[in-house]
Amino acid sequence: MAKKISILIVDDEESVRESLYSWFIEDGYRVECAENAKKALTILESDQFDIVLADIKMPGMDGLEMLRRIKAHKQDSIVIVMTAFATVDTAVKALKDGAYDYVTKPFDPDDLTHLIRNATMQISLSEENESLKSKVVSLEHVEDLIGTSDAMKHVLKEVESVAQTNSSVIITGESGTGKELVARAIHANSPRKFFPFVSVHCGALTESLLESELFGHEKGAFTGAMYNRKGRFEMADSGSIFLDEIATISTKMQVELLRVLETKSFIRVGGNKEITSDFRVICATNKDLKSMVESGLFREDLFYRLNVVNIHIPPLRNRKADIPLLVDYFIKKYCLSMNRQQVSIDQGALKRLQDFNFPGNIRELENMIERAIVIGDGKKIGLKDLPLEKSVVSSSAESLDDFEKTFIMQILTKYNWNISRTAKALQVDRVTLYNKIKKYDLKPADQQ
Amino acid sequence: MNLQPVTLISFGYFEKDFLEQTAEAVRHEFNCPVNLREGHIDLSDYYDPARRQYNGNLLLKQVDSMSLPDSRKTLGLFNVDLFIPILTFIFGQAFLNGRCGIASLYRLSNERYGMANDDKLMLERLKKEVIHELGHTFGLIHCLDSACVMRSSTYVEEIDQKNIHLCSDCRNQLAGNPA
Ligand SMILES: [Zn+2]
Numbered sequence: 001m002a003k004k005i006s007i008l009i010v011d012d013e014e015s016v017r018e019s020l021y022s023w024f025i026e027d028g029y030r031v032e033c034a035e036n037a038k039k040a041l042t043i044l045e046s047d048q049f050d051i052v053l054a055d056i057k058m059p060g061m062d063g064l065e066m067l068r069r070i071k072a073h074k075q076d077s078i079v080i081v082m083t084a085f086a087t088v089d090t091a092v093k094a095l096k097d098g099a100y101d102y103v104t105k106p107f108d109p110d111d112l113t114h115l116i117r118n119a120t121m122q123i124s125l126s127e128e129n130e131s132l133k134s135k136v137v138s139l140e141h142v143e144d145l146i147g148t149s150d151a152m153k154h155v156l157k158e159v160e161s162v163a164q165t166n167s168s169v170i171i172t173g174e175s176g177t178g179k180e181l182v183a184r185a186i187h188a189n190s191p192r193k194f195f196p197f198v199s200v201h202c203g204a205l206t207e208s209l210l211e212s213e214l215f216g217h218e219k220g221a222f223t224g225a226m227y228n229r230k231g232r233f234e235m236a237d238s239g240s241i242f243l244d245e246i247a248t249i250s251t252k253m254q255v256e257l258l259r260v261l262e263t264k265s266f267i268r269v270g271g272n273k274e275i276t277s278d279f280r281v282i283c284a285t286n287k288d289l290k291s292m293v294e295s296g297l298f299r300e301d302l303f304y305r306l307n308v309v310n311i312h313i314p315p316l317r318n319r320k321a322d323i324p325l326l327v328d329y330f331i332k333k334y335c336l337s338m339n340r341q342q343v344s345i346d347q348g349a350l351k352r353l354q355d356f357n358f359p360g361n362i363r364e365l366e367n368m369i370e371r372a373i374v375i376g377d378g379k380k381i382g383l384k385d386l387p388l389e390k391s392v393v394s395s396s397a398e399s400l401d402d403f404e405k406t407f408i409m410q411i412l413t414k415y416n417w418n419i420s421r422t423a424k425a426l427q428v429d430r431v432t433l434y435n436k437i438k439k440y441d442l443k444p445a446d447q448q
Numbered sequence: 449m450n451l452q453p454v455t456l457i458s459f460g461y462f463e464k465d466f467l468e469q470t471a472e473a474v475r476h477e478f479n480c481p482v483n484l485r486e487g488h489i490d491l492s493d494y495y496d497p498a499r500r501q502y503n504g505n506l507l508l509k510q511v512d513s514m515s516l517p518d519s520r521k522t523l524g525l526f527n528v529d530l531f532i533p534i535l536t537f538i539f540g541q542a543f544l545n546g547r548c549g550i551a552s553l554y555r556l557s558n559e560r561y562g563m564a565n566d567d568k569l570m571l572e573r574l575k576k577e578v579i580h581e582l583g584h585t586f587g588l589i590h591c592l593d594s595a596c597v598m599r600s601s602t603y604v605e606e607i608d609q610k611n612i613h614l615c616s617d618c619r620n621q622l623a624g625n626p627a
């Protein structure tokens with residue numbers, strides 16, 4: 001850790017000093033308190049502080065007078081003044097006299113955090129961050145990105161080169177190829193890695209929910225909203241935001257998103273204060289955005305703003321050489337999480353997996369292995385543990401998939417979504433049926 | 449395992465299951481026994497009518513005075529809106545390197561933000577908040593690791609972003625500083 005940031009609190013109220021003291025101590029700052037301006041000035045004669053947080057209204061010498069004296073003594077001191085009421089006049093006066101900023105008591109914890117963070121950025125923390133930033137040498141946190149195939153090496157190389165930049169990235173690839181893992185790897189290897197990675201699954205939310213999710217809302221924005229809610233863009237400040245299934249957002253949201261990307265600022269739902277946030281945007285889609293642009297379904301200007309770098313993840317069937325490594329990885333993962341002894345896989349079963357087409361990609365393979373470990377004998381995964389025989393092995397998967405999907409849906413509807421009865425009618429076990437439901441994202445008609 | 453227990457004192461009504469699951473999470477994270485107790489105090493003594501909230505500083509001192517000598521750390525659980533004089537609200541607070549802390553369930557419920565109730569999510573938030581405040585009593589300060597439970601959160605959405613566990617740095621610090 002570099003040198004601790006130090007804060008001097010000047011307030012005549014003991015409870016205020018106490019509260020601020022414990023708040024800042026927990027943040028790791030060095031903190032001292034003074035109960036009046038005179039005492040504060042005495043402390044400042046013998047000790048240096050990065051930030052002085054002072055009440056304006058104090059008996060004896062007031063905060064404004066103290067501010068002037070501190071500034072006369074040391075021009076670059078950071079002094080933040082606190083006012084009990086929104087006495088804007090006094091606060092403006094303080095700003096004119098060189099105060100860094102002012103806050104009105106009581107303040108929102110988040111505002112206080114931001115205020116101090118902004119102030120410390122101005123001091124020296126940036127140096128420390130710089131040294132942390134330059135520490136990134138080789139790719140980290142990519143252990144989930146399994147594969148030694150040329151296709152996968154290419155993806156890793158792209159992750160490495162794009163991570164250090166601030167560019168927007170679109171990750172494309174079929175469902176289940178691991179787009180979020182790639183997004184996380186980009187973040188984890190970027191200078192933003194010490195700040196949040198915030199992910200939003202755009203497809204799962206209605207337009208109004210997405211708006212509140214992304215931008216947050218102010219209390220009273222709608223019935224029941226008693227307190228403010230922080231949106232994803234705000235939470236991603238200094239970090240990265242991952243927008244999954246970007247192609248699903250409405251035209252209205254596309255307009256709003258474009259504006260946020262251009263200005264890096266927005267207003268919470270039901271609010272009027274402009275909020276700025278410094279985030280990097282990474283999105284993902286399994287759709288062909290370019291053709292959506294051509295057919296007018298996706299805004300061209302937004303597309304170009306998002307698509308600065310495109311990383312494409314190939315489907316699993318195009319990198320079958322990685323299947324043994326992936327199988328091995330998932331076996332270890334699930335045996336560990338289920339607290340079971342490590343199992344192995346029969347060579348014949350592995351061979352069949354390598355021949356399989358995997359329309360659901362890595363996620364499908366992962367589900368298969370998990371299921372095999374659950375139902376298997378605990379020693380070796382054999383062909384009988386893998387739901388391959390009834391599945392589609394041909395390359396004309398699409399039409400057969402459609403057929404299977406429609407067929408399963410029909411039976412499910414017929415049996416009113418009773419899983420046991422449907423599975424029996426289809427002559428498959430329940431786990432397989434669940435996998436299919438998941439794979440095709442089937443839902444009862446009233447839930448769609 | 450350190451045999452000196454952490455004590456969780458609940459004030460007001462909590463589902464038994466909620467308390468037990470929280471205790472289990474604490475036991476797991478700090479590898480020590482956890483005792484559950486019920487506290488009975490008149491909360492109206494801590495109510496500030498002007499702010500229509502409960503004074504977190506006074507409650508923290510109250511919990512401190514109720515700590516049993518054989519208890520390593522004590523944490524008071526509340527279900528009221530807490531404030532400290534300088535801040536509009538707090539989720540909880542603790543004495544850094546001290547022997548007690550407090551946390552409240554009040555602002556951890558989705559319903560207060562106009563969203564659908566989610567008990568599971570609320571329990572997760574409570575566990576994280578409790579472990580976070582206890583972390584302070586063990587001398588841990590806020591952590592920069594965005595997944596670490598010791599990361600500072602001023603919004604529930606930020607609590608959701610972090611894990612329920614201490615990162616390896618905090619864990620090492622805890623091991624070297626067995627307060
Ligand atoms: Zn804290």
Ligand SMILES: [Zn+2]
Nearest residue numbers: 591596615618
């Ligand atoms: Zn940590």
